[in-house]
Amino acid sequence: MKIVVIGGTGQIGSRLVARLTAEGHEAVAASPKTGVDSITGEGLEAALDGTDVVVDVTNAPAWGDEEVLRFFTTSTGNLLAAAQKAGVGHHVALTIVGAERMPDSGYLRAKVAQENLIKESGVPYTIVRATQFFEFIAGIAQNSTVGTEVHIPPAQFQPVAVDDVVAAVADAATGPAANETVQVAGPEVFRFAEIVARVLADAQDPRTVVEDPAVGYFGAALPDDGLVPAPGTARLGTLDYAKWSSSN
Numbered sequence: 199m200k201i202v203v204i205g206g207t208g209q210i211g212s213r214l215v216a217r218l219t220a221e222g223h224e225a226v227a228a229s230p231k232t233g234v235d236s237i238t239g240e241g242l243e244a245a246l247d248g249t250d251v252v253v254d255v256t257n258a259p260a261w262g263d264e265e266v267l268r269f270f271t272t273s274t275g276n277l278l279a280a281a282q283k284a285g286v287g288h289h290v291a292l293t294i295v296g297a298e299r300m301p302d303s304g305y306l307r308a309k310v311a312q313e314n315l316i317k318e319s320g321v322p323y324t325i326v327r328a329t330q331f332f333e334f335i336a337g338i339a340q341n342s343t344v345g346t347e348v349h350i351p352p353a354q355f356q357p358v359a360v361d362d363v364v365a366a367v368a369d370a371a372t373g374p375a376a377n378e379t380v381q382v383a384g385p386e387v388f389r390f391a392e393i394v395a396r397v398l399a400d401a402q403d404p405r406t407v408v409e410d411p412a413v414g415y416f417g418a419a420l421p422d423d424g425l426v427p428a429p430g431t432a433r434l435g436t437l438d439y440a441k442w443s444s445s446n
Contacts, residue, residue: 200224201371202249204277205256207231209333210292213364214255214371223372229256236273239280246284251371252277254291263304270312278319288375289323291316292367295356295381295432296424297327303418313379322375328363329356329383329425329432332442335397339405342413348398349410350391356426357393358384359442362435381432386439390425393439400443 201218205211206227218225226245228234234241236256246252254277258269274291281289293313297306316323330338335357339348366382388396395407414420437445 199250199372200226200248201251201253202226202228202245204228204234204236204252204254204273208255208257209360210255210364210367213360214253214367217364217368218371221368221372236276237269239276242276242280243283246280246286249281249284249286251288251290252281252286253367253371254289255367258305258308261305263307266305267308267311270308271315274312274315278315278321281321282319287322288371289316289319289321290367290371291323291325292363293325293327295327295329295383295427299421299424300415300418302414303416305416306418322377324370324373324376325379326363326367326370327379327381327427328366329358329381329427331360331363332357332384332397332437332439332446333360335394336401339394339398339403339407341416342394343405346405348394348405348407349413350394350407351413351415351420352409352411353390353415353420353422353424354387354426355390355393356383356387357439358382358435359437362437365435366433381427383427383432383434384438385434385436387426388439396439397443 207229215225215227234245258266297309391409
């Protein structure tokens with residue numbers, strides 16, 4: 199099976215290409231670094247020639263509301279058009295659990311717009327929604343720091359290891375198009391502040407974590423269940439926090 203991974207040289211994409219290759223597939227890493235640009239369309243037609251599945255794990259280079267919306271709608275539109283022209287039978291995209299629950303977030307509005315384009319395209323698809331990655335928690339803490347305190351909104355948090363996300367996307371790509379949205383999450387549900395505090399403590403970081411109802415999630419109002427799937431609706435990863443932490 200030929201599988202083209204758009205964003206195939208990034209954190210998720212590079213691991214996905216390696217996994218699919220190990221499974222015996224012809225996995226192609228497509229990104230501007232390899233001469234394939236989903237925004238300009240450069241190299242797309244050649245990359246998709248003879249392709250069975252396209253997997254989109256791209257991320258926007260800028261996070262301004264207009265910029266991120268332009269990126270995801272332009273990139274996704276170009277990919278879908280190229281896929282239809284090439285006769286690609288399955289479009290897989292990685293998005294975010296709870297995207298529709300935080301309309302104040304320009305980034306998440308853009309991800310919802312991306313999903314809608316895919317659903318309306320007529321191309322068989324599987325959308326894989328993932329919760330936040332363990333690998334991102336330190337960055338979240340950094341962006342939430344005020345002085346010596348880390349201010350975290352009161353909410354549930356169900357982080358997942360990147361490798362578990364890669365496994366879920368690989369399974370979606372090598373299986374039949376579901377024509378629906380599937381979800382992947384970590385095996386444990388925490389209070390958001392609790393897991394941030396654990397990550398900092400394990401790194402011997404002296405900052406204090408404060409659960410603060412006045413702050414949002416990257417500026418967006420965050421419902422208590424805004425970042426977690428409903429119970430029983432998601433595939434759960436194999437790595438809990440302790441296992442992930444011991445291997446990183």
